[in-house]
Amino acid sequence: MASSPRSRLPQGIPGSPPQDERSYVGVPATGHVCRPNCPAAQRDGLGVRRYRTLREAQMAGLRPCGRCTPDRVTRQQFALAQAKVTLDEQLPAPDLGSLARAVGMDRSHFQRVFRAAFGMSPKHYALQVRAARFKAILRTSPSVTQALYDAGHNTPRTVYDPVTDRLGMTPLEYRSGGAGLVIRYTFADLPGGRVLVAATERGVCALYVGERGTEEQLLTQLREEFFQAWLMSSASALASHVAALHSQAANRPRPAAQLPRDFHERVWAFLGHLTGSAPTYADLAAQLGLPSEEEAIAEACEVPPMTFPWPRQAVQVRVSGPTVGPAMMRGA
Ligand SMILES: [Zn+2]
Structure with a gap:
């Protein structure tokens, strides 16, 4: 085998x-x-031999140990996938204690492994999910207040709110398609695909992921979402945010070319919806309809898929240089 999926993973992340x-x-x-x-x-006194993949060891005639079950998703990975799905889908999000109980882990241990895996606390993750949901329904909701309620807010406030602050603009500016705003954008290559990241002076306002070679489609999406804003390509303005994305993506597996772009997300979503005991990689592969991808699935289970950060004030956008409006850009 020229390149095992494992060998592509960097060390020390x-x-x-x-x-x-x-x-x-x-x-x-x-x-x-x-x-x-x-x-x-x-x-x-045991003579041992290391193998890069489980398959290599099995080809050498060895059977998976019943104690550490190397052929099975670990209990911790399984619990994290279940917790992620719960936070993605449950409204309002459960508190830390009930979530930890639901996935069968001690509260403080759960908090620690969740943070290590996702790079943020469960509370912060839930907030991010709520912000994304709020943004998705804001345009079609009769009012900002209603959208906040529908996104799981108990006490809607629109000023200095951690959810509305994640839009990169005020809710009303968002509803107007970014009227009067200048939005800088750039592209980056991440394991999940080609990414367009865009920001106003207040922070990140869009982050789209597409196949490689789909820059024009991603840009069209940006034009449609912020149909009244002035868009400006600016790699330098977004350099710090792109660097943060790269560092966050560094330990994520890059799916092999024959696998779908959202392979990693699919594995975790599927795993998170399972109940019972942790499945074997072979079971997962069969149930996902990808029976020959056991190794890639094992690798995908090791780290959660990337959750895109929307930190307020993370982007130092320089307000200089020419700005280009949507109409002019088409001819550019
Ligand atoms: Zn063992």
Whole structure:
């Protein structure tokens, strides 16, 4: 095999296991293959062999250890996927205690592993989901207040609100299609695809993901969403935000060319909706209709898909240089 999916993962990224822990340990004496931290593989005097993939170890005649179950999604990955789906879908979001209980973990441990995996607390993640939902319904809602209620707000406030602050503009400016605003945008290549990131002086206002080579479609989407704004291509204005996206994406697996762009998200969404005990990678592969992609699925389960950050004031947008309106851009 020229390039195992595992070998593409960088080392030493916080939140992802070090390279050593991703390999598998074969113990010929027992005929088993283990995860590296399995006590069964760490007894003194055992001759062990490392394998890069589970399949390699199985081809060498070893069976998955029943104790560390290297052929199975870990309990922690399973719990995180379930928690993510709950926060994505449940309205209003459950509190930390009930969420931890629902996924069978101790509250403080859950809080810690969630933060390590997603780069933010469950509370912050829930806020981000609520902000995205608010934005999605703001245009069609009869009022800003109604949209806040519908997005899961208990006490709508439109000033200094952590949800409305994530629009990169006021809710009313958003409803008007960004009238009177200058929006800077640029493109970046991330594991999830080609990304368009756009911001006003107040912060990020759009982040779209598409296939590679779809810049024009992403730009059309931006023009349609902010149909009254002045759009301006500016890589330098958004450099710091793009750098933050790259650093966040660094430990995410890049799906192989034959897999769908949203492969990673699909694996996690599917896993998060399952109940019962943690499935094997082979079960997941079969149920997802991708029976030959067991290794890629195992890799996708190791880190959650990227959640795009919408931090307020994260973008230092320089207000200089020429601005170009939507009508002029088409001819540019
Ligand atoms: Zn084991």
